[in-house]
Amino acid sequence: MDEKEQLVYYKQTGDLQVLGQLYAPYMSLLYGVCFKYFQEQAASQDAVMQIFEQLVHKLRIHDVDSFKSWLYVFARNYCLMELRKQKGKMHVDIEDNMSESEQKLVTDDEGKWTEDDFDKVHECLESLSHDQAACVRLFYLEQKCYKDIAEETGYDLNKVKSYIQNGKRNLKICMESGKNGK
Amino acid sequence: MENNYQLSRIHNYIHGLMSREEMHALEREALDDPFLQDAIDGYKMQQGVDVKSLSLLQQRLERRIAEHAQRKNRFYFSWQRLAIGMVGAVMFIAVCTLLLIRHLPNGQNTNVTEVELMDDALTQTVVHSLPIGDAQPVDGWEAFSAFVSTHYSGVNTEKRLKVRFKVGQDGLPYDIQPQVATNQPIYEEIIQVLQKGPKWEGKEGYIEIVFPE
Numbered sequence: 001m002d003e004k005e006q007l008v009y010y011k012q013t014g015d016l017q018v019l020g021q022l023y024a025p026y027m028s029l030l031y032g033v034c035f036k037y038f039q040e041q042a043a044s045q046d047a048v049m050q051i052f053e054q055l056v057h058k059l060r061i062h063d064v065d066s067f068k069s070w071l072y073v074f075a076r077n078y079c080l081m082e083l084r085k086q087k088g089k090m091h092v093d094i095e096d097n098m099s100e101s102e103q104k105l106v107t108d109d110e111g112k113w114t115e116d117d118f119d120k121v122h123e124c125l126e127s128l129s130h131d132q133a134a135c136v137r138l139f140y141l142e143q144k145c146y147k148d149i150a151e152e153t154g155y156d157l158n159k160v161k162s163y164i165q166n167g168k169r170n171l172k173i174c175m176e177s178g179k180n181g182k
Numbered sequence: 183m184e185n186n187y188q189l190s191r192i193h194n195y196i197h198g199l200m201s202r203e204e205m206h207a208l209e210r211e212a213l214d215d216p217f218l219q220d221a222i223d224g225y226k227m228q229q230g231v232d233v234k235s236l237s238l239l240q241q242r243l244e245r246r247i248a249e250h251a252q253r254k255n256r257f258y259f260s261w262q263r264l265a266i267g268m269v270g271a272v273m274f275i276a277v278c279t280l281l282l283i284r285h286l287p288n289g290q291n292t293n294v295t296e297v298e299l300m301d302d303a304l305t306q307t308v309v310h311s312l313p314i315g316d317a318q319p320v321d322g323w324e325a326f327s328a329f330v331s332t333h334y335s336g337v338n339t340e341k342r343l344k345v346r347f348k349v350g351q352d353g354l355p356y357d358i359q360p361q362v363a364t365n366q367p368i369y370e371e372i373i374q375v376l377q378k379g380p381k382w383e384g385k386e387g388y389i390e391i392v393f394p395e
Contacts, residue, residue, distance in 0.1 A: 016251070029218065
């Protein structure tokens with residue numbers, strides 16, 4: 001059974017064994033995600049189990065297309081809700097997280113690039129802030145890793161990451177607005 | 183498997199065990215996959231991948247699933263018990279209802295009987311003429327019935343008894359033939375009662391004596 005069949009099967013039967021098979025492969029990634037929010041081992045482990053408990057019910061009701069992205073969004077929302085509940089223990093910079101959450105997991109509109117698009121990329125790169133443009137260039141065009149970029153530019157490693165993330169997003173918005181304008 | 187692969191990649195990435203190209207590849211992957219990115223961020227904060235606690239977490243999940251199966255069994259059994267209990271209850275009610283239905287009309291019957299016992303017609307012997315006979319008691323049927331009632335012993339299995347007889351010139355019945363087997367005690371008794379009884383008018387008697395219950 002592949003993931004989709006397992007989802008359908010679970011929805012019909014409620015067989016926890018199947019849900020376990022679905023869930024287990026994502027546990028270590030989920031644990032990482034939870035740790036990012038809670039920054040505590042026990043709390044993160046509990047969260048992983050709690051998310052599973054919630055899936056037991058949710059997956060019997062909802063039709064889920066892509067389990068991985070659905071699970072990610074669900075887990076993140078769960079963590080944010082939990083943090084909101086225990087206010088004061090907040091460790092997370094929401095701003096920083098929002099920029100990432102806006103990204104889509106599946107990007108299938110890539111592929112057909114024309115000459116115009118390449119020109120457009122350069123135009124759009126110009127429109128980015130200096131930091132973002134520099135990091136995006138180094139990362140995408142020169143294929144350097146964050147560490148090298150940080151060394152080269154002197155930026156903090158986390159800054160590099162967020163420049164690239166935001167730069168990529170802005171670039172995409174810029175490209176799409178161009179397409180719509182045509 | 184894929185999961186373990188990713189995990190070891192994250193581990194290597196965090197501990198700087200990757201080549202630049204590999205790092206770039208993972209970073210690029212993570213840019214398209216926020217799930218992976220968040221996981222990397224998390225493990226980076228934890229400063230490494232703790233395989234032991236992850237396998238403990240796996241075990242926790244397995245226990246959780248096994249526990250559910252047990253709980254389901256428990257539920258199943260208690261359902262079974264409940265079903266047996268329900269069947270028992272239904273049968274009990276059914277039996278009670280049957281008993282009630284049996285007893286209730288009986289009670290009514292005895293009541294009715296009691297009421298009817300007050301009725302003279304049932305406590306007394308009634309005698310009336312049957313079509314073929316023309317004989318009539320001189321004092322009337324009522325008086326004759328009362329006479330039979332008083333002189334009849336009550337030892338009798340018949341409820342209705344037909345009697346044929348002839349009436350002589352003197353008004354006394356003779357050739358009395360109760361329509362019952364001759365060996366029955368009532369046979370002789372009725373003959374005696376009629377012989378002792380009042381006189382008759384007419385020539386031939388055919389009467390029916392209805393004894394009380």
